[in-house]
Amino acid sequence: MVVLASTPAVDHIPLLRSPDPGDYFSGMPVVDLSSPGAPRAIADACERFGFFKLVNHGVPADTMDRLESEAVRFFSLPQADKDRSGPAYPFGYGSKRIGLNGDMGWLEYLLLAVDSASLSGACAVPSCALFRAALNEYIAAVRKVAVRVMEAMAEGLGIAAVDALSGMVTAEGSDQVFRVNHYPPCHALQGLGCSATGFGEHTDPQLISVLRSNGTSGLQIALQNGQWVSVPSDRDAFFVNVGDSLQVLTNGRFKSVKHRVVANSLKSRVSMIYFGGPAMTQRIAPLPQLLGAGEQSLYKDFTWGEYKKAAYNSRLGDNRLAQFHR
Numbered sequence: 001m002v003v004l005a006s007t008p009a010v011d012h013i014p015l016l017r018s019p020d021p022g023d024y025f026s027g028m029p030v031v032d033l034s035s036p037g038a039p040r041a042i043a044d045a046c047e048r049f050g051f052f053k054l055v056n057h058g059v060p061a062d063t064m065d066r067l068e069s070e071a072v073r074f075f076s077l078p079q080a081d082k083d084r085s086g087p088a089y090p091f092g093y094g095s096k097r098i099g100l101n102g103d104m105g106w107l108e109y110l111l112l113a114v115d116s117a118s119l120s121g122a123c124a125v126p127s128c129a130l131f132r133a134a135l136n137e138y139i140a141a142v143r144k145v146a147v148r149v150m151e152a153m154a155e156g157l158g159i160a161a162v163d164a165l166s167g168m169v170t171a172e173g174s175d176q177v178f179r180v181n182h183y184p185p186c187h188a189l190q191g192l193g194c195s196a197t198g199f200g201e202h203t204d205p206q207l208i209s210v211l212r213s214n215g216t217s218g219l220q221i222a223l224q225n226g227q228w229v230s231v232p233s234d235r236d237a238f239f240v241n242v243g244d245s246l247q248v249l250t251n252g253r254f255k256s257v258k259h260r261v262v263a264n265s266l267k268s269r270v271s272m273i274y275f276g277g278p279a280m281t282q283r284i285a286p287l288p289q290l291l292g293a294g295e296q297s298l299y300k301d302f303t304w305g306e307y308k309k310a311a312y313n314s315r316l317g318d319n320r321l322a323q324f325h326r
């Protein structure tokens, strides 16, 4: 394609049709976490979209802004300095390469393991003390939001044990990951009617993902009819995704949402995402309380460790759950 031949900067990055204003998601469920109706609204959104916007979540703007500023400062460092925190195999600093199986996107990122036993020691990279402090403060806060949301999910599903889902991310050995993504503006494609893929389409393997971004849009989700819609950015809100494991725990009632990021040609996008996963040995199978009389699991039994291994051997856009369907 001519565009690619004349724009070496985006070589190897898949292109997407640029979103137009009509692609905006008008039916976005917005959940007020402080409202008594939150559990039902959350369950409803997870059944219809696997995705919702969360407001009144209680995390101070300062906590979010501090991490964003530190991230911007980190990503503005000379390339050689950033490379000292990489490569991401899988944790650390990465640029353009996503995962280990050949996926490429117009972004750079930090992928960090969160040690739930000691949140204060959550992140070994980056080395800057201010950045690490901002990360630890933010991760502790967003993790609490994830727990409150999962408690509300259980209530919304009519499960008596409030911690039936949240207990999996608070358990010792739970597998939590944090990611800061930076999508630089992709000037090379400006005005050409196409955009660079920032992060290609995929579902998140974990239970829950809680995302916060700066004011630059780019995130898109696929509706159940396959239509891609753009999510308007809101730096004060969180966006919550259902992951594959939660789809299985609810026997398909909650939908693991397919999503992707389109790079902007003019503005940088910075996003930070908390991925809540269970312990490696946790069995991932529909909660008995959710199976109706005679209802069978749609999935073969597996542990999070088995699913994670399969996920890390797959390409980003693969349907990772397909091999676990009965």
Ligand SMILES: C=C1C[C@]23C[C@@]1(O)CC[C@H]2[C@@]12CC[C@H](O)[C@@](C)(C(=O)O1)[C@H]2[C@@H]3C(=O)O
Binding pocket: 090, 098, 099, 100, 101, 103, 111, 177, 179, 202, 203, 204, 205, 206, 275, 311, 312, 313, 314, 315, 316
């Ligand atoms: C291509 C890949 C990147 C990914 C691991 C994988 O092999 C397939 C799942 C990808 C994903 C998507 C959600 C999260 O961003 C992520 C950290 C995760 O747990 O699964 C990434 C993985 C990654 O970037 O290493």
Ligand SMILES: O=C(O)CCC(=O)C(=O)O
Binding pocket: 179, 181, 199, 204, 211, 213, 219, 259, 260, 261, 271, 273
């Ligand atoms: O950066 C974003 O807005 C979303 C990225 C994403 O989906 C991911 O990192 O799994």
Ligand SMILES: [Fe+2]
Binding pocket: 202, 203, 204, 209, 259
């Ligand atoms: Fe994702």
